[in-house]
Amino acid sequence: MSFLFPAALAIAVLVGVPVAAHFLRRGQAREVTFPGASLVPAARATAKQRARLEDRGLLALRALLILALALLGASPLMQCSRLSVARPGGASMALAIVLDDSLSMQATTSEDDVRWERALAGARQLLSNAREGDAFSIVLAGAPARLALAATTELSAVRASLDTLAASSRSTDLAGALGLAESTLAELPHVHKRVVLFSDLATAEPLGADERATPLLLPLPELREPFDNCGLVAARVRGQAVDVEIACTEGADVSGRGVELRVREGTAALGTEGKPAPADAVLARAELTAREGHATVRLGADALYRDMRVQLTGRDAIAADDETPVIPPGHDLVVGVLVDPATASVQTGGATVLETGLRALDSGARIEPLTSLPEEAADLERFGALILDDPPGLTPEARSALQTWLEQGGVALALWGPALRSAPLGSTFEPFLGGAPIWETNTPDGIDPESAGWLGEPARSLGALGASGRARLAENGAVLARWTDGEPWLLERRHGRGIASSSGLPVSVDQSDLALRPGFLALLDHVVQQARSRRGGRETVVGQAWEVGPGIQVEGPAGVLRAQHQPESDRTYVEPPLHGRYHLRQGETTEERFATLHPEEMVRQPRSGPASLAQETEQAAYTDVDVSRELAFVVLALGFIELLARAWLRRGRAGAPGSRPSSRPATTEPT
Template sequence: MSFGAGLGLLVALGVALPLVAHLLRRRRTETRVFPPARLVPTATPAARSRAHLEDRALLAVRALGVLALAVLGAAPFVTCSRLALDRPGGSAIALVIVIDDSMSMRASAGGEPRFARARRSAVELVESLRDGDVVGVVAAGAPARMLVAPSPSRDVAARALAAMTPSDRATDLDAALTLAGTLARGAQQPERRVVLLSDLADGSDKPLDAPAGVSTWTPDASLAAALPDCAVVRALRRGRDVRARVACGRAEHAGERRVEVVGPSGVLGFVTLRRERAQDVEIVMSDAAPAGAQLTARLTGSDAIPDDDAAPVMTESGALSVSVVLGPSTGASERRVSVVEEALGALDETLALRPSFSVPEAPEALAPHAVVVLDDPPGLPPEARAALRGYVERGGVAVALLGSRAGSAILGNTLEPFVEGAVRWTTSAPKGSDEASLAGLGATAAGLLELAPKGRVLLDERATADATVLARWADGRPLVFTRRLGRGRVLVTTLGASLDESDLALRPAFLEILGRALSEGRARKGNLRSLVGARWEIAPSARVVGPSGPLPASDDGVLVPLRAGLYAVRAGDELEARVAEIDEREVDLSPRPAPPRASHQAAGATTSRVELSPYVAWALLALLALEAAVRLLTRSPAPRASAAP
């Protein structure tokens, strides 16, 4: 605090005046001889009551009043550490705040978590805005997300900031800055600024690029500090062995630390870390390791983020299983690898491909598979249809590549649950697909424009009534579409994989179609481990218990885990254990170099010097009101008379 007129503080010497005045005013009680004193009731003398109050409340109020006067006369100023936007031209500002909610923000900065500090700074910035400004909020935890589009409503931004919670996400600063720059540039305000509230740690050492056309400011340098951290990324159990992945920000951070496997009865095994940034270690548990108990792999010692020093031990599952129901591309007698198998193998060589020539008639037979691919099925008998429907509704992913055989299904066979209604094969097919409809398949779909089929499958219109069409033929008929069914999903093409009918299987878009199916399968049941922030498809009614306790129910069947650890997903009688893992790049707390000029105050912000006189004046008025209230309360005291002795 500083004062504009320090001599004004001399007024504070007058604090003794109320005391002196009080002592002068206060008279001693007169003592008189009075023979019938015993007949006089006792009563606290009014003057004594007043004096008592004056001794306490009024004297304190008056003394405070004098001090307030002294401070007021001295014209006090305080230099606040609050962030505020500088306005050299006085013009309105479009501000986009990028706030990092990744795991590295759990580390402390200045005695408080980095995230809390960053959020407080963001709130101060929002509060410093004026009418005419707009503010948006972008979260830098992977994937980068826009929380609030630039808007004049400061309340919306403040509420969004208040609703943010620290997570175990990875950091995607580049995408967040790009998104923030895009939002800022889209605003009408002449001044466009991006404020980055982050520790700048995302595992990369490349300097950050500031968005073009906007000023970028990293106001709190104390957030970006290289701190030691190690984390157990994952731990998988196979028998008595536990294989753990451990990552450290620097190799020296691993020194003298070890990984322990802990069960209900205590430590079951451990291994000392090597001085490496990332390492896989194998811990052999003692014979006493219980078979079904939940184990935890944890690091000894301490570091900047204690929360990532432990991970649940999961039983190592086999490779992702994919069932391929072969079609005409592979003859049953001359078994060779089908084009579908080749495409799946190209996508993921670790897949466990299970080829067959017919769809099992029991859903249990399909349950182990993450994805079932039917290559031009000649219709499905009722038992197979029921098995497929049950499999998909329980979370499975089924793909149907409909070709000429699908159009010549025998009587009684249909292609439900993929499509409803009649399926016809026609040899007249338009060349290529509708370009405008290909956005759903991404950049690789461009090859479908040159698609030259010898025929195609025509469906009833109702077949795609509730489906999402990912690609259409040039004449507008559906080429690729997908539809949710229960907890699962079906994906259909109206062209088979047979090279005799088209070149679809030779185009990158075919891999994209099968890749999507694999991703869906992994998200649903194939792989129970994923990164924090990945999207999980679960049953809408499923109850989920995460590392921090029960999670609110998801109406749309989508769950995004924000904390690393074990999640128990219960849907009906089925209990599924999933693990959200941290991105090991997030363990590196070394900050990236900030964008050029981002830390300079010319980037658009400053600290505030606030004159306190108005506040002191208000306090003085309050004191005067308080004194008046005390006087009113003590004006006519009702003395309590006791019985005469």
Template structure:
């Protein structure tokens, strides 16, 4: 034991006062009457025997009372490692309850909720508790309270969600709650199935020094579990109508084979297909349903498995929308029988997406054609100043322009739009033909050709090309073997311009005969049109950018969640939100009921269905690890006398005991004085 203010021990000298009081001679209070004594002198009667202490009990009470008061002012405290903590039992308890969808397996959630109730029931009167529900993110359901009814009420309304397990966000929230607490004991209780995929060794997920982490593992009930992992759509055209065939993929996450189970395909709430699926141990079967016709609106599809122990991964939602073609205006010298057949045929082959091609001559290209087109493909044709100005405005609005040069290509000098300046043609008909050398495979246009055996551009032979001087702001995406640019790109306004130094027909090269010709033309058109394949589905935990719905954020855009909730997306300019539920989200404008509704399907992360568990000690060791600098600071804080004395508050108990003894002294002394 130590003292915070030991100088107050000098007050122990005051213990001599009760002794002096007890040794003081007092006159008798009983008076014997005599005749007149006015002529007799009063002489004190002294007796050594009467100076001895007669009331030892009263003296001890007074000495003890004064000693306790002096020790109280000296502020004593215990220096033992754990003794100080045991003196005060007040705890700050944070209950981390895993609500990822894997906790819905069999009776895991019921057992987890029961474990949380036990923690609440064990709380003392001075303890406080916080309930944190977590999956991929963490949410405080109820912050730091001693009211058990409120804690149990927050627990009763909790339920598993659609998110995947992530332990780091929950531990960071717990660390924040404990860091704000003034209670001396800080504890975290983690209730989870401890999935291996939920912990990635995050460095920042640490609890404050002195905190404890108690794991409550909820497991068991392993068995067959077939998970719907994805769907793919195969589009076709029949009688001028678009049709879609849905293929659903599954994975057996269990350790036993899955017997045949029913699987259904629902479109807009109506069952249009049924099948049977079975899987071997760790198998990955798939089912393809009969094709159906796509209507001219957004359709909601659901693949549904018969229920098993984990129902959340038996459902897979997706959205089907009519495919939008990429509209290309093909501008060349002749639009009739003399037109180049290769480009038109290459663009007619595309299905996902389709290319809708309009062939025009430079003179016949109208403003309506430009307004309708996403890309203008100009093939070996002279361009007038008026047409160049119109194309410049087209690109500035977000359109794409590609020039395939040839011997007749020209561009006006007073319109600065191209990524390079055209020079004289280079003739390679005699001698060795030119070939494409260096290619920027990191560019989105060439990225599909990056892998081995995905296309060889060097096999194409070029017998002529235009020499091009690249503009300072242009990017050279490909070069010929002599170093001259073969393909250049430039951004202009909201659009892009590609400049190809040779033709796309057989006049200057044999590129149309090479396997890379078709995918190269398709990739160029998709890149220039900024085409993005519409997302068929998303995963719970993704962030959805509602600006894809246009400029409707300013008009009071709202999102309807699968559970029926409403999210306002125009508060403070907010246009993004996290998908937290499984099902269909709708983005609409309430004031405009006729406006198009954007529908997004959200599915659970199939990786969460892998119930492989980790050892809780691995997580505990990382969460309780303290860097050396923090450990030294924590050790210093633990050895601080002020900290120890302030947490133990022994002076209060000593002072209370002293006051009680002084009260006893008063009662006893009054009674003895009357005796």
């Protein structure tokens, strides 16, 4: 805090005056009656008591009175760090508190405070100034944006909600959070509404403060101070080495810092041979060189183990991203592709159109071509997704293996085509379809874009495909998109944790232009993302949902995660809030997954925000608190108490033994 007139604090030195006065004051000698003194002529007592500090309570009151006078003189206006929002006309308000719980908010400020903790403290200060009738909602801005508390006037519920919040390793979703915050206030009857954003603005997303219907406030400028940081995005086993992905902010000081590969004692070695790991030891080390942006460091070791971790030595602004587990082999998302190159390749040869489209997504998934669909469930174990182009049908063995794989979270897409006309005797179309599809040449021109709106803007490219035929699908599943004549084009059927989808067009450019349209890439991306959130998401970015079935318990760095359920879509999922290793347990079965950091979240520097927003925040959310009136009341109260205490002490002395003159001789205590 600071004072408008600091010189007035010099009044506080006068507190020594009453102390000196109390020391100089000598108390009245206490008379003690001595019976034998009656035989001695009366003499005048001249003894004195020892000089000692008397009436200590009264002294304390007088000292406090002088200190309060010093504060009052120094502070017609005392400035402190309490956050408040102006109330036009003193009316009740509705506030949507947006807390950025992304990774960058775990950086420290210049005063060595963690930004997330500072933001929580600011939110609590707003709540402490609330009055009856005020409404609050809480939105979290880590990706994806979430509603922590719907708008309520129950202030105790708001306090309880704030107490349950914790920092996360997510990336930032400011646009989604601000939109969600405005929606929580839209239906409230309050005239004065505000969205209060506690964020470092370490994102490329524009705030759009001037375009928002609800005024936006951006307090606590210390949250947006620049910082230096290097962090570990992920570490993966590659052959006999570990590749460590590192991200650093611009100009980060890495002098004296290194990267260490460590192993936990007793961990089993990778492979079929090798002894368990010795005591916690450093397997490999490399110096961290000055860099900006992203880089990869390779750490080689004589032996590799299952439970290894990589650690950055030294300190920087964010300690949470200086350690990460090593992801063992086999955790990449693998997409199996069953396609006939003769019908699904471009005329110049090379990769098929389907494989080219999957690689164009740059999703990090590994594409593995198949010559036939495996007939054993164990052979499908490594796949997260399967895409079958123009299959003639499935054998009973392949159908059984596929059914088991789907129930465990697999995602499959079958693009039915003219091969349906030559389906072998005894083939089946389960688990994709309940009945046999029929290939027909009488077909509309394309897909109804409105019915495929969930694909986003690319859905408009499917309106005219020039299709020469289509597979007529029996409507025995959820219809995700329709032809312009209303017939199903894309069906979805759920099996346990998995999904089996069917398309009424194959990939072949001889049958339609489907594979050449942006909507096709959007469909492939949908399949990949579904696979990541179910079976294939052995390695995903923090915050990306994992589909879970009944009875599955998910445990990670923060303990057991609570599953969330969406009744409208019958979807149960968890969102890993921190990076690290997770275990999905169901009975005696345990599946290992990893959540990694978003690299851009680690290198973006905070922004200061628009100047107009800073000015509006200065006017509406202020930190100046005038306490002169309260101090004046304190001074008056202390003065009144001092008068009462003095009167009480005098009355006590007047009625005490020996306080009145006595005719009897008295002796006195020696001085």
